[in-house]
Amino acid sequence: MAPRKTPSKPKQRGEILPLPSGSLKVRVYAGKDPITGRKNFLTETIPHTHPELQKEAERVRTRFLNQVDEQRNPRTNATVDALLDEYLGKINVDKSTRIGYEGKIRNHIRPLIGHLKLSKLDAHAIDTFYATLRACRAHCGGKGNFIEHRTKRQHVCNEKCKKHVCRGLDVSTIRQIHSILGGALKRAVKWDWLRINPLNQAETPPTPTPNPHPPEPEEAAAVVSAAFRDFAWGTFVWLTMVTGARRGEMCALRWDLLDLDRAVLQIKTSIGQEGKETWEKDTKTHQQRRIALDAETIALLRAYRQQCEDKAAEFAQKLKRDGRIFSNSIDHSTYWKPDTVSQRFSRLCEKLEIDTDLHSLRHYSATELISAGVDPRTVAGRLGHGGGGATTLRVYSAWVSEADQRAAGNLRGRMPTMPVSIDVDGSATSTMEPEIRGPYQQIAADLRGAIVCGALKPGDNIPTVVELCQRYNVAAGTANRAVAELKADGLVTASRGKRAVVAPLSESSFANVVSLKNRRANK
Structure with missing residues (x-):
């Protein structure tokens, strides 16, 4: 009778290697590098001073294994510089745009994060990068104490050589840098260099507020x-x-x-x-x-x-x-x-x-x-804007006193009824609806506001019950109850088997809706 074979233990994935300093190096195989074709490893060194050296090494190994199993690990050891070189070689933009990209990459992205491996480019690194740009465009971290010389050549300083004063980059410039990084990292995911885009976890720079200053x-x-x-x-x-x-x-x-x-x-x-x-x-x-x-x-x-x-x-x-x-x-x-x-x-x-x-x-x-x-x-057609005039109104129309006064007079006739009643003695009494308590009331209030302000116009479809359930995380009965309330107010029309649409709203019917809301508030 042949001796029974002892089942072998499964081979442990990943390595924990001791270093001469006493530290531990964790290494886990993560597939082949798509750029070099070499084996790609996730590595991290745990310093010997760590109080739980062996346990921490095991935790890191487990984290690496989870990343590999869930395909969240970087596929390459390439740096941000290598990605930007590949990105600039692949994009199809006009000459002016390319020059702008190259200038921002050369002056800001490469000096600060170009050396980083893509595996180390996480949300924290990107947020820190943006914070440095906001602090000072010279990347001194807001602590610069040096002279800005008028030229890099040997010279005798004069009044043009001034002490450095920190000035952060404009919000619009940081947004442009964010856009460049976004385009490069999006392609890194597409090319299978990265599993996930780290820019999605970072804080997006705010959109600059248009502030035109035309001459008087x-x-x-x-x-x-x-x-x-x-x-x-x-x-x-x-x-x-x-x-x-x-x-x-x-x-x-x-x-x-x-x-x-x-x-x-x-x-x-x-x-x-x-x-x-x-x-x-x-x-x-x-x-x-x-x-x-x-x-x-x-x-x-x-x-x-x-x-x-x-x-x-x-x-x-x-x-x-x-x-x-x-x-x-x-x-x-x-x-x-x-x-x-x-x-x-x-x-x-x-x-x-x-x-x-x-x-x-x-x-x-x-x-x-x-x-x-x-x-x-x-106006948008004359200026060469797209978007049907949205850019024109948002950016290029500054306040004009005369036009503003005329607009104020015209606007009054188009405004909804003021939710305040002025008494004879000059005191004001609110006619606002009572505090919204139920989820269906919140849904109805949001849709009612969209209809009154014109975001939803007569004949437009309101969101379906399924969309309302997903947006507000409510049951179908709650969403139906909200639509029923709008139907009772005369704001929408709905029938079985058809989507609810915004109803035509005359001045008299609008007044009836407001009166109905006031009666409900007084109950």
């Missing part, structure tokens, strides 16, 4: 008057103010895209610039647009073209048919550079002691159009 009408008039000491420069400033075009778009304007008879200007391209290098490219939103011009502007452009033709005739030349509208060449074959016009405008405003810049003329154009009653979609 008096300031705009002063700028225009001073600019017209040079007729070509004055025409440029005036046309920028009228059209709200970006500086690169203004520099790219051509004579063959200006129809003086139909009073229409076409914008098809833009001029990009980085240092001394310039190039022609698509507009920022890759949209071509036609802008109608007023009679005064057309008369100005006719006079300006005539002046340009007369100057060319003096040198026995003619304007090129597709020549640039604003040019230093006799035949207008070249264009003005965007940085040059920005610097010239800044010097002009500095002499006038006006705190504005060339881009603010774009704010000015949008603000004046909206204050004149032009609808946001039309």
